[in-house]
Amino acid sequence: MSDATTPPVITAHAASVEVSDDGVRIERTPMGSTLTDAEFSFPATALRGWYRNAPTATDPGWIQFSLAGDTPDGYLARPVRGYPATHGAPNIVAFAPGQLEPFADLDRALTNLQAGYPLGAATPVPEDAAPTAPATTAPSTDSPAQTKEQAPAAAASPKKKSGGKGNPGWKRVSTPDVVPEPDLTADANGPVFGQNVTVTGDVEPYDKGEIWDMIAAAGGTVGKNVTKKTTALVIGSWGSVTSKEKRARELRDKGQDIALWSLDEFLTKVGRQPRPDFDEVRGTDAPF
Known part of the structure; x- marks a missing residue:
């Protein structure tokens, strides 16, 4: 996991994803680029939210970006139904079975990007805090894909920022x-x-x-x-x-x-x- 001062680069399945204050950049391996664009990026202002399906020890997962404005060829607006459907869509990042930690890292980085947290920081979520957007489901071959705008990632201990008074309560800054x-x-x-x-x-x-x-x-x-x-x-x-x-x-x-x-x-x-x-x-x- 990246530290609080370094914009994270997450290794997914056949792709790496860099999240910065400016936006998100996806760079795919030669194998991944046979299915869709070798590189795909978008500004932070275009990120409306994302659908997610967490991988397990035996099943793959993915994160599907929901974007505003002009979208590229092959862009999928509706949540995909299963892992094979993720192939060929530039706005989808796939995760292999067992890649739960990179999946959680990307989910956390996107949450931090929208909320204004340092991108590599652990996102604090109070135990009594509900997601700020209700989870919805899309048909899936394994587990439901959740859509979120600022739904919190895995809970972690708050970290204080230098010069600040520590991360605030999640509900106050969430969308x-x-x-x-x-x-x-x-x-x-x-x-x-x-x-x-x-x-x-x-x-x-x-x-x-x-x-x-x-x-x-x-x-x-x-x-x-x-x-x-x-x-x-x-x-x-x-x-x-x-x-x-x-x-x-x-x-x-x-x-x-x-x-x-x-x-x-x-x-x-x-x-x-x-x-x-x-x-x-x-x-x-x-x-x-």
Whole structure:
């Protein structure tokens, strides 16, 4: 497994997969390239989620990427039904029987990429945390393929990041199940109305879903990722620059008009008073 500072390169069946802040790159062996493209890559902003079928000691598995935007020839949008169906699809990475650890490493790296964790870090999942997207099933010859957007990988102990306060609770930074629709009856003169707003980092003491609801209530459109449509990014606390903030700054450097708001700045724009942290009211009569 990669350490917390090194973007992981995972060895799958007849392919290696490199996950970086910029996106995902698949390079297939000569054997693998007889079935599909020798190389296939996509930016982090194109990753909508992924279907997964874990290998066992005797059965193969795979991860199937769900992508937004233009897709290559042979791309499969629907979850595959069994291992033979994975052959020839550039957006599918197969794992041989027994390759459970590389499978879990890739699943974890993708989760970290979307959540803004350091890519090689173990993803902390509280014991009482449910997956942020409900698992669905697709017919399979062996075990069901689960689709996920930010469904957590195998649980691991939290690791603190240098310069930060440690990884936050999973629920606060995970991607909610439903994107709220903008309230078109909101004040059209408000600073958030008509904006396309993405959220990154830890917005403690709120969770990401609460911030999304505030954006929608103010007439803004919620974006899961930073794209060419993004006009504002709400930046929560984090131990390092998240991939979304990095992408926003790159687009700004290229001339795109993207506002970078701290959490307090955003709360001011939507007319909310910051919610006190529990430590601030501990032992007082103040309501929390």
